[in-house]
Amino acid sequence: MVRNEPMQRPSNLRSFLGNPRAVDTLVRAIERNRLPHAMIFAGPAGVGKRTLAHLLAQLLNCLAPSETDACATCMSCHKVLSGVHPDVRELGPEGAFIKIEQIRALIAEVAFQPFEGEYRVAILDGADQMRQETANSLLKTLEEPPSRTFLILVTTNPYALLATIRSRCRMLQFGGIPHDQIEHYLVEREGINPREARIAALLSNGSLSAAVSFDAGRFQEVRGQALRFVRLLFERGGFFQISPMASALAKEKENFQLWLDLVAILLQDAYFAHVSPARMAQIDIAQELQALAGSLPISTIVSAIEAVQKLRRSLVYNLNRQIALEALYLSFVGTRGRISDCGLRIAD
Ligand SMILES: [Zn+2]
Numbered sequence: 001m002v003r004n005e006p007m008q009r010p011s012n013l014r015s016f017l018g019n020p021r022a023v024d025t026l027v028r029a030i031e032r033n034r035l036p037h038a039m040i041f042a043g044p045a046g047v048g049k050r051t052l053a054h055l056l057a058q059l060l061n062c063l064a065p066s067e068t069d070a071c072a073t074c075m076s077c078h079k080v081l082s083g084v085h086p087d088v089r090e091l092g093p094e095g096a097f098i099k100i101e102q103i104r105a106l107i108a109e110v111a112f113q114p115f116e117g118e119y120r121v122a123i124l125d126g127a128d129q130m131r132q133e134t135a136n137s138l139l140k141t142l143e144e145p146p147s148r149t150f151l152i153l154v155t156t157n158p159y160a161l162l163a164t165i166r167s168r169c170r171m172l173q174f175g176g177i178p179h180d181q182i183e184h185y186l187v188e189r190e191g192i193n194p195r196e197a198r199i200a201a202l203l204s205n206g207s208l209s210a211a212v213s214f215d216a217g218r219f220q221e222v223r224g225q226a227l228r229f230v231r232l233l234f235e236r237g238g239f240f241q242i243s244p245m246a247s248a249l250a251k252e253k254e255n256f257q258l259w260l261d262l263v264a265i266l267l268q269d270a271y272f273a274h275v276s277p278a279r280m281a282q283i284d285i286a287q288e289l290q291a292l293a294g295s296l297p298i299s300t301i302v303s304a305i306e307a308v309q310k311l312r313r314s315l316v317y318n319l320n321r322q323i324a325l326e327a328l329y330l331s332f333v334g335t336r337g338r339i340s341d342c343g344l345r346i347a348d
Contacts, residue, residue: 008189011072011081013055017185017208018047018177025172026056027068035060036170037145040127042158043174046207050090050125052174053152054080057088057121060150076117087117092125100134107141110149120149127153128160135162142168176206186211195283202281203261219262222255226262227285230270233304233332234296242329250321260312267305274298307332 010016013023022041029035041049055070058080062070070077079085089109091102106122114120130138142165145151151169155161158171179201186197190212200214229249232241249259265281270293272279273286280286293301311328315321 009051009081010055012070012077013059014069016048016052016055017181018206019043019052019174022052022172022174026052027059030059031068035150037149038142038151038153038169040153040155040158040161040166040169040171041174042155042171044176044205044207045156046204046209047174047177048208049154049174050123053121053123053154054088054090056152057085057119057123057150060119060121061085061087061117085117087114087120088123089120090123090125093129096129098124098126098130098134100131100137103130103134103137107137110141110146110151114148118148120146121152122149123152123154125154127165128155128157130161132162135165139164139168177204177208178206179204182206182208182211198281198283202265203258218255218258222258223262223266223282225249225255226259226266227288229259229263230266230304231292233329234270234292234300236333239326239329243326246322246325246329249325256321260308260315264305264308264312267301267308269293270296270301271298271305274301304332 013027016023026035041053043049058072058077059065059070061076061080063074063076064071072081076085080088089106091098091106094102110120110122142151153161153165153169158166182204183194183197183201185208186192186200187194192200196214196216199219200211203214203219204211225245229242229245231237232245249256252259266289269280269282269286269289273290273293275298277286277290280289282289307328310331311324314324314327
């Protein structure tokens with residue numbers, strides 16, 4: 001099932017998940033009255049950059065803040081949390097880009113004092129998606145922002161911003177959220193069952209939004225394919241079986257990354273089945289994996305893990321996916337010193 005409900009947003013900084021250093025930096029800057037007026041929130045997708053920008057706007061305008069956090073209950077907090085505060089403005093690409101008209105309207109708006117809050121906060125989501133002319137039109141405002149205005153540029157790709165934009169902003173770098181925190185969040189806050197939560201967290205690459213929108217149906221299907229591949233690898237199935245599988249997988253562009261992640265997780269589980277079964281992630285097929293792994297020496301599993309890591313590295317260079325998969329199989333079977341059935345002798 002794909003979950004369609006929007007995920008619950010944190011109501012203040014205390015309930016913000018992950019990136020404690022980023023939160024800390026902002027809170028300390030506010031305490032010292034040194035919060036930069038132009039900032040870049042940079043980092044991977046789905047880790048809360050935009051959310052934290054809104055929470056910061058909330059704290060800046062809260063009518064009854066504690067030392068380090070917004071109250072989450074005053075009229076101002078309510079307005080920010082429900083997205084209707086007139087001084088907290090977010091804009092993002094309309095179509096492929098943020099348009100120059102959007103930036104001009106924003107510049108005109110920030111020339112005035114805030115409507116009702118203490119501060120005006122403008123959040124530019126997808127800030128790297130600006131043409132040069134548009135970005136240039138923002139430079140002067142970034143250089144000398146009005147005193148009660150904060151501008152936050154949110155981006156997954158800060159180096160796609162003009163150097164002149166970057167040099168006018170303070171950059172705050174975000175990282176992925178640890179898997180155990182995501183897993184805990186999914187169980188406690190989203191009510192997802194623990195087994196699914198563990199898998200979703202492992203596959204999320206540290207992105208909370210990816211974990212929350214985890215698609216269990218697609219996962220089952222792709223994991224089935226990954227398990228068949230791992231079996232063939234360990235049972236040293238013939239090249240004639242691997243080749244069509246590699247060809248079919250290589251065509252599934254959308255699922256290929258998930259498939260590869262799952263192959264890596266299955267192999268890791270096969271390793272854990274030997275050394276520490278409690279750490280296995282695929283709890284529902286643990287017995288099957290233990291049976292498969294139990295018949296193999298641990299060195300074989302380690303070589304398979306290494307071969308998959310090598311495959312992942314080679315795919316960074318856009319190597320043909322089918323060839324890369326076949327090479328993985330051949331190199332792995334090769335390490336076992338066997339002759340493949342396509343007539344090639346693979347060097348040890
Ligand atoms: Zn408040």
